[in-house]
Amino acid sequence: MSTTPTIHGSPKGLLPLALSGVRFQRGDQVLLSEVNLTIGPRGKTIVLGPNGAGKSLLMRLCHGLVQPSGGLVRWALDERAAATAIRHRQAMVFQRPVLLRRSALANVAHALALQGVPRRQRSERAAEALERFGLLPLATRSARVMSGGEQQRLALARAWALRPEILFLDEPTSALDPSAVKAVEDAVLTFHEAGTRIVMTTHDLGQARRLADDVVFLCNGRLLEHTPAAQFFCDPQTPEAAAFLRGDLVW
Amino acid sequence: MDQNPFAQAFQLIVQMDPALAGIVSLSLKVSLSAAAxxxxxxxxxxxxxxLYRFRGRGAAVAGLNALMGLPPVVAGLMVYLLLSRAGPLGSWGLLFTPTAMVIVQTLLVFPIIAALSRQIIEDLWEEYREQLQSLGSSRLRAIPTLLWDARFSLITAVLAGFGRASAEVGAVLIVGGNIDGVTRVMTTAIALETSRGNLALALGLGLVLMMLGLLVNLTIYLIGEQARRRRG
Structure with missing residues (x-):
C-alpha cells in the first residue's frame, strides 16, 4: 500500500460540527432531547449507550439523514455552502451495508458519479479504493454475492473513494465474525490516519476501548457525558455510565 | 371433417400454414410493441x-391499481371513439390498422406495468433510501439506480403486461376490425373460427397462442436467471 494521502484538501474545513439544543420527537415520544455536542476537527469519537438510547438517531441527525425537531446542527462552513456540497464531504457506513446489484468496482464508481466525479476518473479512483481494502481481486465480482465481511469492506472502500472529511459508522461490526471485525477496525484507523474524522457507535466495549479518543455517552435520549476515553472508562461522571460500564445497563 | 380437432390443429402447426404464420407474426408484433x-x-x-410524495398521491396509486382491471372492450371503445372518422384524431386515419391495435394494447398494459413497478420500486427504496441519500443522491437521480437494481422483478411486471396484451380480444377486435391479412391476430381469429364452427382451427390457433406465450416467457426467464446468478 502506498503512503496515505491527506484528505483535507479544501481551503475551509467542514469541522467542527456543532449541535446546539438538538431535539427529536416522533409524535409525543421524545427520542432525543437537548443535545449539545461539538465534534472537533480530529480524532475518533465513539458513541456509547444502552439500546434505544438514541445513538443511531444522533448519527443520522449529524449526517443529515434526519432533520431535528428543534435545535441546530451546524457545520463550520454552513453559511456559504449548499446542502449537497456538505453531504459530499461526509460518508456513512451502516450496520448492514446496502450495495447495488452490480460489481464491486461499479458500486464504488456509482458513489463517485453521485459525487460529481468526472467519468474518466471514476474507475481509477474506485480501483485505488478497492486496492486499499484488499478488494481489487474481487473488483468484477457482484457485490451481492460477497460475504458479509467483504460487503462491509466494500462499503468502507466506497466511503474511502469519496475522501470524506468525516465518516460516520453505525455499529459497523455487529453482524460480522471476529476476523472481519478486525478488518473494519483496521479500516477505521486507516481513515483516521488519512485525517478523516471518525464518529462511530458500537455495542462492543472492548472495541470502544481500542478505538476511542473520546466517548459520547447517551442514555434515554439524553447526552450524559462527552469526555476523553481514558477518563470515561476509568472514572465515569454519571451513575448511568458507571452502571453501563459494569454491564448493568446494557439492554 | 370428422377428424379429431386436436389432430387437425397439430397438422396446421406442423405444415406452417402461411395464413397462420401471418396471424402469429402480427400478434407478436402488436403485443410486443405495446408491452415495450x-x-x-x-x-x-x-x-x-x-419516490415522490404529493397531494393526491394516494388517489393516483389507487386509480392506477384499479386501471389494471380496465376492461379491454371499454379501452377499445374509447380508442375507437378517438380514432373514428368523426373523432378528434379521425384525420390520422388509424382506425382498423395495426397501429390502432398497438395504441389500445399500450393503454391496457401501461397501468399494469406502472402499478407493479410502483410497488416494486417503493419496497426497494425503503431498503436503499438512507444509503442513497447518504451518498448524495436526489430522488430524481435515484430513479435510474432503482430501476436498474430492480430489473429482475420488473421483468416479471413487463411480462405480466405482455401476457395481458397477447391474451385480450375485445380491444383489438373493436379498433382493428379483424380484417383478414391486415388486422387479424390470434385472439380475434380464434373468436371468428369458433363462431364459424371451425373448432379445429380455433383450437389449433389457441394452442399456438399458448405456446407463443410460453416461449416468450421462457426465453426471458432464462435470460433473467442467467444474469441473476451472476449478479446476485
Missing part, C-alpha cells in the same frame, strides 16, 4: 410515483 412502449412509459412513472 408501455414499459418505456410505465417504469419511470411507477418509480416516480414510488
Amino acid at each position: 412502449i408501455a414499459a418505456v412509459l410505465g417504469l419511470p412513472l411507477g418509480a416516480a410515483l414510488a
